[in-house]
Amino acid sequence: MxxxxxxxxxxxxxxxxxxxxxxxxxxxxxxxxxxxxxxxxxxxxxxxxxxxxHGAARALATRRTGTIGAVFPTLTHGDFARAIQALQHELSKSGYTLLLACSEYNPKQEYEQVRKLIERGVDAIVLVGEAHHPDVSGLIQKNNIPHVNTFVYNPETHGTCVGPDNRKALYKLTNYLIELGHRSFGIVAQTAENNDRAQARLDGVRDALAEKSIAIQPRHFAQGHWGINEGRQLFRRILESKPWPTAVLCGNAYLSVGAVLESQAMGIKVPEDMSIVGYDDIEMMSELPVPITTVRVLSDEVGRRTARLLVAKIENKPIGLDLECDAEIVVRKSSGPAKA
Amino acid sequence: MxxxxxxxxxxxxxxxxxxxxxxxxxxxxxxxxxxxxxxxxxxxxxxxxxxxxHGAARALATRRTGTIGAVFPTLTHGDFARAIQALQHELSKSGYTLLLACSEYNPKQEYEQVRKLIERGVDAIVLVGEAHHPDVSGLIQKNNIPHVNTFVYNPETHGTCVGPDNRKALYKLTNYLIELGHRSFGIVAQTAENNDRAQARLDGVRDALAEKSIAIQPRHFAQGHWGINEGRQLFRRILESKPWPTAVLCGNAYLSVGAVLESQAMGIKVPEDMSIVGYDDIEMMSELPVPITTVRVLSDEVGRRTARLLVAKIENKPIGLDLECDAEIVVRKSSGPAKA
DNA sequence: TGCTAGTGTGTAACCGGTTACATAACGAAA
DNA sequence: TTTCGTTATGTAACCGGTTACACACTAGCA
Known part of the structure; x- marks a missing residue:
């Protein structure tokens, strides 16, 4: 040869x-x-x-690889997928490529992935949420790598996060239901373990309810993974015994789809007998026979702004950008006045 | 300083x-x-x-980066997302990281992305389908980079593709409907432009119908983008004038969800008055009030096998792996005997 | 004792770009 | 004409690993 x-x-x-x-x-x-x-x-x-x-040679000489690392909990969630797609699209405009990894909602795995990305010499890192493995921030700091936490907004850590204020969004949504006369609430939540966004949403609900001195019955609170089927089961669990809540808040788009489908299967009239609301806005939610009231966060906007923030950070430019993304309540048929 | x-x-x-x-x-x-x-x-x-x-230094010396490039049409399609996640997971077991790009169903963009990935020095490339920009294969060949086309299986190009045989899958599905007595078919298809998989599915349907000398009325054939809403509209277009087909084949999971939702809105009884079937299996399809008959392709399996095939190719090991992925018909309530 | 084979370690030349610094060429100002 | 500044180009030393090859040492054998 x-x-x-x-x-x-x-x-x-x-x-x-x-x-x-x-x-x-x-x-x-x-x-x-x-x-x-x-x-x-x-x-x-x-x-x-x-x-x-030859990319590696150039990277060696310039000490910049032109790659950005991202670790997302999952790709199968439509919102993450949209954000990643927008992120990638926007980054490529500035000549960067996306190195993608998945943590599968596991902090240890997130840490490992971040480590690997740093070895690969990424110029910056994107994570989801602000709650990470304790060593992650040290690792990032020590290597002096710009990073952004997405899908969260926290005024206290301004400049490091891009996304909606999860707490505020659910605070508003809950108050909207209170104004419709609801006093008895059920919650179908995503587990808040290792998920500060889910936690923040719960906090928003609790804060709003606490202000009106409304308490949630423990049996009206169900927590689990996410997915349509999970939503059905959690919803059903809440309705095991009467009296039922007049409004059910779901912590996630898929959970709300499941809850609504299950309510239909059970013959519950939505919204006459019960209001059901969700969070996030996937196409499904507006197409169901009973379209679902929800909080709309433009995930692609989150992705795009994250990209711009990263590039600004890498190139040491000023950040002329609103880092808090809108979380707007979209009222559809699944919510209405509380049954008298 | x-x-x-x-x-x-x-x-x-x-x-x-x-x-x-x-x-x-x-x-x-x-x-x-x-x-x-x-x-x-x-x-x-x-x-x-x-x-x-230092990754770049090592890459320069070894001429291998330990990264694999993938260009997918979109990430927002649940099946692609699942495949990518599995691909990434499996690759990381062997020490590889995924560089991800999106073509947005645009061959020119796909070509550009492939180019960039090669510049980044990827050790191998993953694409979707076998129809690419005319320069893509030259580029890959010239740089002597192992590559795999996913979500397709074609015996003629064995060793370069991993996925289901799209044509065969729809051939089978169509025959299943023919055996149920259907003779008048409607098609809600994804546009086959730049999408050889969509084309192969159409071919499968046509082949099966041709064998029984069944023709499709032009007005019963609707083609468009994909998405639930798109499905509703295409479905409605097919039903604009009577007589209606007794069975409607949808080229994609989202289209079928849209078709079923629209059929419900129109008061059509499924499957008594009409059978509706889809392709791919997203959670939604089994959770709707009328669960949808479809072809199930395990996307994570596609991702996993793609990863193994790539690693085998990179490391010049034998491929002990079945490259054709199962495409199994999952019968649910949305299909039944043709109305007498 | 001399020779060979085998093992463990060091030396230095790569890999393929970038860029600080030196140099050359040229026009303008003195 | 000399001098200076400006611009266009070349030279060569990096960047931070890997690895072919050389070498030293030990053990085994005649």
Missing amino acids: PKAARNIGLRDVARVAGVSTATVSRAMNNPETVSEELRARIASVVDHLGWVP | PKAARNIGLRDVARVAGVSTATVSRAMNNPETVSEELRARIASVVDHLGWVP
Whole structure:
């Protein structure tokens, strides 16, 4: 077997074009510093030789890889998927590529993934939420890597997070239900373990209820994973014994879809007998026979702003950007006045 | 401002441990070639200094980055998301990280993304489907990069694709409906432009129908993007004039959900008056009041096998793996005998 | 005792770009 | 004409690992 031919490199381009390697490099990265004529000559040689710059070599020399690492809990949640897609799209506009990893809602795994990403030399890191493995922040700090926590907004940590204020959103949504006359609430929640966003939403509900001195019956509080089927089961568990709550708050889009489907299966009239509301807005929610009232967060906007914030941080530019994303209540048919 | 301290590198580790750089490198990558004693000493120094190997330097020297590039049409499709998650998970077991990009169903964009990934030095590439921009295969070939086309299986290109045989799957599904007595069919399809999988599914349907000399009325064929709402509209268009088909085949999970929801809104009895079937199996389909008959492809299995195939290719190992993924018909309530 | 084979370690030349610094060329100002 | 400033280009030393090859040492054998 003949020895594999050495790949063509910048030196070959330089040789063929009859210039130095520095000039070729400059022609590629700072075209304005190279004379028109050489630039054209070099471009044609590059084209002719089909030279593709070697990323690792460039990364070694510049100490920047042009990659951004992201660790998301899951990709199968439509909102994360949309945010990642927007993030990737926006980053690629600035020449960055996304290195993606999944924590599967496991802090230990998140830590490992972050570690790996740092080894890969990412220029910045994106995480979800503010609650992480205790060593994560040390690792990021020690390596001095810009990072952003997404899907949360916390005025106290301004500049490091992009997303909605989860607590505020559910505080508003709960008050909306209170104004409709509801006094007895059920909650179908995502487990708040390792999930500060889910926790913040619960806090929002509790704060709003506490202000009116409304308490939630323990049997009206169900917590679990997420998914449509999970939503059905948790909803059913809440309705095991009467009296039923007049309004059920779901901590997640899929849970609310499950709750509504189950309510239909049980023959409950929504919203006449019971109001059901969700969080997040996936297409499903507006297409069901009973469209679901929810809090709409534009996930792609979260992704886009995250990208811009990251790029600003990497390039040390000022952040001219609102980091708190809107969380707007979208009223649909699934909510209405409390049954008299 | 003091000049930034040089990062600690392998040379520092070597100096502190009192050995050569080669020995440190070997201790990390081929522990068995280094004496027990040195190995331990080096390990403790590495730990003490908190040294993290520099990925780009290693990549430059080994000519392998340990990254795999993937270009998917979208992430918001649940099946792609699941496959990507499984792919990532499986790859990380073998020490690889996923570089992710999105083509948004645009061949030009796919080509650009592939280009970028190659610049980043990915060790292998994953694409969806076999229909790509004309320059893509040249680019991949020229750079001699292992690649896999996913979500397709084609015996003629065995070894380069992992997924279900789309044509066969819909051929089977159509025959199932024919056996139920259906002779008049409607199709709600995803546009086949730039989407060979959608095309293959259509071919499967047509082949099955042709064998029984069944023709599809042009007005019973509707094609569009995908999504629940799109499904509703396409379905409604098919039913604009009577006589209606007795069975409607949908090219995609979301389209079928839309079709079923719209049929309910229109008061059509499914499956008594009409059968509706889909493709792919997202949670929604089994949770609707009328669960939808469909073809189940285990997307995570597609992702996992893709990962194994890639690793085998990169490391030049034999492929002990079935590359054709099952596409099993899951019969649910939305399909039944044709109305007499 | 001399020779060989085998093991463990060190030396230094890579990998393929970038960029600080030196140099050359040229026009303008003195 | 000399001198200075400006701009365009070249030279070569990096970046931080890996690894071919050389070398030293030990054990085994004739």
